[in-house]
Amino acid sequence: MNDTPSFSRRGIIGLGLGLAAGAAARPLAAAPSIGAKRVLRFAHPTDIHVQPERKGAEGMAACFKHMMALDDKPALIITGGDLPMDTASTPEERSRLEWNLFTKVLRDEVPSSVPIHHTLGNHDIFGRDKKASKTTGSEPNYGRRWFLEQFGYQRTWRSFDQAGWHFIILDSIDLLPDGDEFVCRITGEQLDWLKSDLTRTPKDTPIVVFSHAPIMSVANYFDKDDEEWDTQSPDLKIAAKRMHVDCRDLDALFRSHGNVKLCLSGHLHLLDTCVYNGITYICDGAVSGAKWKGSKRQTAEGYGLIDLYADGTFQHQYMNYGWKASK
Numbered sequence: 001m002n003d004t005p006s007f008s009r010r011g012i013i014g015l016g017l018g019l020a021a022g023a024a025a026r027p028l029a030a031a032p033s034i035g036a037k038r039v040l041r042f043a044h045p046t047d048i049h050v051q052p053e054r055k056g057a058e059g060m061a062a063c064f065k066h067m068m069a070l071d072d073k074p075a076l077i078i079t080g081g082d083l084p085m086d087t088a089s090t091p092e093e094r095s096r097l098e099w100n101l102f103t104k105v106l107r108d109e110v111p112s113s114v115p116i117h118h119t120l121g122n123h124d125i126f127g128r129d130k131k132a133s134k135t136t137g138s139e140p141n142y143g144r145r146w147f148l149e150q151f152g153y154q155r156t157w158r159s160f161d162q163a164g165w166h167f168i169i170l171d172s173i174d175l176l177p178d179g180d181e182f183v184c185r186i187t188g189e190q191l192d193w194l195k196s197d198l199t200r201t202p203k204d205t206p207i208v209v210f211s212h213a214p215i216m217s218v219a220n221y222f223d224k225d226d227e228e229w230d231t232q233s234p235d236l237k238i239a240a241k242r243m244h245v246d247c248r249d250l251d252a253l254f255r256s257h258g259n260v261k262l263c264l265s266g267h268l269h270l271l272d273t274c275v276y277n278g279i280t281y282i283c284d285g286a287v288s289g290a291k292w293k294g295s296k297r298q299t300a301e302g303y304g305l306i307d308l309y310a311d312g313t314f315q316h317q318y319m320n321y322g323w324k325a326s327k
C-alpha cells in the first residue's frame with residue numbers, strides 16, 4: 001500500500017488552477033497559520049461505484065482499510081455519492097445486490113464509532129431510467145426513497161455542526177419532468193432551506209459544503225476522453241449534468257454569507273482545485289478511479305483527507321490507496 005498522498009497542499013494556495021478573479025481585496029484562502037489548532041480530520045471518499053465485477057467490492061474494502069489503518073485516522077467520513085455502481089438504470093434485483101455490497105463493506109471496514117454521512121449521487125436514484133431499470137415509478141423504493149431508507153434520512157440535504165465547523169450536504173440532482181435526465185442545481189424547497197441554513201449559521205462559524213456534482217470545477221475541461229474531444233470546436237462547453245448550472249447564484253449566496261470556506265464534490269472522477277472569490281472548490285477524484293478500470297486520465301483511485309482548523313483554514317490531501325485495477 002502506498003501511503004503517500006499524490007496531491008497535497010496547505011489550506012489553499014492559488015496555484016495554476018486557481019481562478020483568482022473577483023475582488024482584489026479578498027484574499028485567497030490562507031494556509032493554517034503556525035500554531036493553528038486542528039479541530040477535526042475527516043475523509044471524503046466519493047464515487048465508490050461498488051460492484052462485484054473487476055473486484056469492485058475488494059477495491060472499496062481496500063480503500064476503507066487504508067483509511068482506518070492511518071496512524072492519524074479520520075474521526076468522520078462523508079461520502080460524496082454514486083455509492084453503488086448504478087441503480088438509476090439497473091433493475092431492482094441487481095440494484096439490491098449493489099446496495100447490499102455497499103453496506104456490507106462499510107459495516108465490515110469502518111468501526112461503528114466513526115460517524116458516516118452520505119451525499120446523494122445521480123447513480124443513487126433508483127429507477128431514474130424507467131425503461132432500462134424496468135420500473136414503473138410505483139415501486140416503494142423508487143427514486144430517492146431507496147437512498148433515504150437505506151440511511152434513515154428524512155431528506156437528501158441536511159446540515160450539522162461538528163468541531164466548531166458547520167457541514168452542509170446538498171443534493172445536486174434536479175430531475176427534469178420526465179424523471180430520467182437531470183440538471184445539476186439547487187432549487188425549490190432545498191434552495192429555501194439552504195438560504196435559511198446559511199442565515200442561521202453564526203458569521204464566525206466556518207462552513208464546508210458537500211455536493212455530488214462540482215459547484216465549480218476546471219477538471220470539466222478534461223472530462224471527455226481525448227478521442228471524444230472535438231478539436232475543431234472553438235468552444236469549451238460544460239454539460240449541465242457535469243457541473244452546477246447555478247454556480248453564479250451559489251457563488252453570490254456564499255459570498256453574501258461570507259464564511260463558506262470549502263466546497264467538496266465528486267462526479268467527474270478527476271481531481272482538481274479552484275479558488276474563486278476566496279472559496280476553495282475541490283473535485284475529489286474517485287475511489288473507483290475510472291469505475292474500476294484504472295485511473296481516470298491522470299487521477300488514480302483515491303479519497304480525500306481533510307484537516308479542519310479552528311481558525312477556518314484547512315488542509316486537503318488526495319490519498320491513493322494503492323489499488324491496481326484488475327482486467
Ligand SMILES: [Zn+2]
Nearest residue numbers: 082121122267
Ligand atoms: Zn455522478
